[in-house]
Amino acid sequence: PKSRSTSPIATQCYVMQMMGHWYVVQYYASSEEDLAYKCMRAVFSMNHQTTEVSLNFTYSYTDDPDRELLVGNITWVIPDPAHPAHWVHAEESYEGIYNTYVLDSNYSSWSLLLHCAEKSKSPRYLSSFIMSRTSKLPPNVISFLRDKLPRYDIDMEYMFPMLQTGCNAPEQLLHYAPPRKKHPNKRRHPLKHPHH
Numbered sequence: 001p002k003s004r005s006t007s008p009i010a011t012q013c014y015v016m017q018m019m020g021h022w023y024v025v026q027y028y029a030s031s032e033e034d035l036a037y038k039c040m041r042a043v044f045s046m047n048h049q050t051t052e053v054s055l056n057f058t059y060s061y062t063d064d065p066d067r068e069l070l071v072g073n074i075t076w077v078i079p080d081p082a083h084p085a086h087w088v089h090a091e092e093s094y095e096g097i098y099n100t101y102v103l104d105s106n107y108s109s110w111s112l113l114l115h116c117a118e119k120s121k122s123p124r125y126l127s128s129f130i131m132s133r134t135s136k137l138p139p140n141v142i143s144f145l146r147d148k149l150p151r152y153d154i155d156m157e158y159m160f161p162m163l164q165t166g167c168n169a170p171e172q173l174l175h176y177a178p179p180r181k182k183h184p185n186k187r188r189h190p191l192k193h194p195h196h
Helices: 008-016 139-146 171-175
Strands: 020-029 037-046 052-061 070-077 086-089 097-105 110-118 125-132
Touching (some): 020 139, 110 139, 125 139
Antiparallel strands (some): 020 037, 020 125, 037 052, 052 070, 070 086, 086 097
């Protein structure tokens, strides 16, 4: 998708519609053959002074009986105002090129994101989220969005539904720094591609 204007203001207006709370209702990652996560929720925000987009998200591991909520974050910049649906990772801790694309969205109820990480001498890493403003999407909407993914080399066999029931409330963790953990979980968060 493209905005009609190349001005930063038009870009900001376009992207602002994506901001706010989302539930991740389906999830794919090229490095994973089983879904390790549940209860993934996301909050997008935008710096009004720049073209930076930030994401704070919470999730739990499916094998955690305590349902502990973990927190991750990522920041992108929009490199070209004429293409506001293309975001590039802004943090130096990520090696290589990390692109995110808003493949489709109606902003009010559903959105489809594709992440593509490329690093020299490593396989390309793909991940994708189907997101909803509520904890569920109608089956016909999910089918409509899933049908868009095979052209991007997404193996639909590994595009999994994300459990959004029996979750601990994420509200405080998404807005405030999480409490320090005595035994931090060393597993990587869902948007951090593996290093080889």
